[in-house]
Amino acid sequence: QKEVEQDPGPLSVPEGAIVSLNCTYSNSAFQYFMWYRQYSRKGPELLMYTYSSGNKEDGRFTAQVDKSSKYISLFIRDSQPSDSATYLCAIGGIQGAQKLVFGQGTRLTINP
Amino acid sequence: EAQVTQNPRYLITVTGKKLTVTCSQNMNHEYMSWYRQDPGLGLRQIYYSMNVEVTDKGDVPEGYKVSRKEKRNFPLILESPSPNQTSLYFCASSSGLLYEQYFGPGTRLTVT
Numbered sequence: 709q710k711e712v713e714q715d716p717g718p719l720s721v722p723e724g725a726i727v728s729l730n731c732t733y734s735n736s737a738f739q740y741f742m743w744y745r746q747y748s749r750k751g752p753e754l755l756m757y758t759y760s761s762g763n764k765e766d767g768r769f770t771a772q773v774d775k776s777s778k779y780i781s782l783f784i785r786d787s788q789p790s791d792s793a794t795y796l797c798a799i800g801g802i803q804g805a806q807k808l809v810f811g812q813g814t815r816l817t818i819n820p
Numbered sequence: 821e822a823q824v825t826q827n828p829r830y831l832i833t834v835t836g837k838k839l840t841v842t843c844s845q846n847m848n849h850e851y852m853s854w855y856r857q858d859p860g861l862g863l864r865q866i867y868y869s870m871n872v873e874v875t876d877k878g879d880v881p882e883g884y885k886v887s888r889k890e891k892r893n894f895p896l897i898l899e900s901p902s903p904n905q906t907s908l909y910f911c912a913s914s915s916g917l918l919y920e921q922y923f924g925p926g927t928r929l930t931v932t
Contacts, residue, residue, distance in 0.1 A: 716860065751824075751910050751923030752863070796863065807878075808921070810855075812862035 709734050714797055714811030723820050727784040731797035731811045734778065738809075739801030741773050743782045746794045746813065756782065759801065787818045822847045824924035826911050832930045833901055841896045841927050843911030851914045852894040853878070853921070854886065856907040863910070869894055901931040 714731045721727055729743075740759045744752035756771040758764045764771045772781040780799070784791055794815045800808040824845045833839055845852065853868040855878075865878030869888040883905055885897040894913075898905060908928050912921040 714862070749926070751912075751925055752921075753923065754920040757920070798863075808865070810863035812860060 711735060711809045712797060712799055712811045715814055716812045718815040718817065720817045720819060721787060723787060723789060723818055725787050725818075727787050727791070727816060727818075729782040729784075729795050729797075729814050729816070731780050731799075732778055733780070733799050733809075736775065736778060737801075738799045740799065741771070741780050742798040742800075742808075743769075743771055744796045744798055744810075746796060748793075752796055755795070789818045789820050792817045822922070824911055824913055824922050826909075826924040826927050828927060829925060830928050832932065834932055835902055836900050839898050839901060839929075841898075841909060841911075841929070843894045843896065843924060844892050845894075845911075845913040845922070846892065847913060847922065848891065849913035849915055849922075850891070851916050851919075852888065853912045854884070854894070854896050855910045855912065856880065856905075857910060857926075858907050866896070866909075901929075903931050905929065906931050 712733045743756040745755045746752040758771050761773050761775045768785045770783040794813040796813040797811040798808050827842045850871045854866040855863045857863050864880045866884050867886040869875045872888055872891050875886050888894050908926050910926050911924040914921040
């Protein structure tokens with residue numbers, strides 16, 4: 709079983725739609741949860757970071773963590789064509805392990 | 821400008837010919853890491869370094885070597901490249917594993 713599972717998509721939605729991106733993980737010891745965004749031909753860049761269950765909001769983006777279900781989500785409201793990118797979840801924080809595990813990435817396209 | 825640089829950006833080589841991909845950061849970060857990105861497999865960690873002269877294996881270290889003689893540089897060495905090392909490689913740096921990782925622009929390597 710993979711430590712982190714992420715639907716690779718691709719996902720294509722119209723501009724203005726609400727987008728939901730999800731990851732599941734297998735080890736309940738993970739404590740830190742991140743979302744990175746990667747534009748074509750670029751390196752990933754940090755979008756959201758959280759270390760507790762619940763929601764964290766930043767503008768049009770909301771990161772949600774459900775530790776009991778081992779499930780994390782990223783919601784994008786009022787999606788824009790500039791949001792078209794690959795989104796990668798990343799989890800880490802197992803005590804004693806210098807390890808950050810990335811999901812496969814979901815390729816998202818927002819159509820004007 | 822804070823950045824991570826990698827060179828070369830593109831490289832085509834033949835099996836068995838030793839190569840080095842350089843990585844340099846100007847943010848005085850202690851933590852540096854190398855990843856490879858393959859379709860359907862996402863980002864996988866090759867090696868990481870927590871400080872000068874301190875390196876350790878990630879998830880896919882076979883066929884790679886690293887060194888950390890200076891804080892700013894973390895080269896990736898392929899002593900005898902093979903076709904299965906054809907991939908997109910990213911270097912990243914951060915203040916610590918669980919802080920924001922800054923990624924370089926990537927190096928696309930093709931081994932024939």
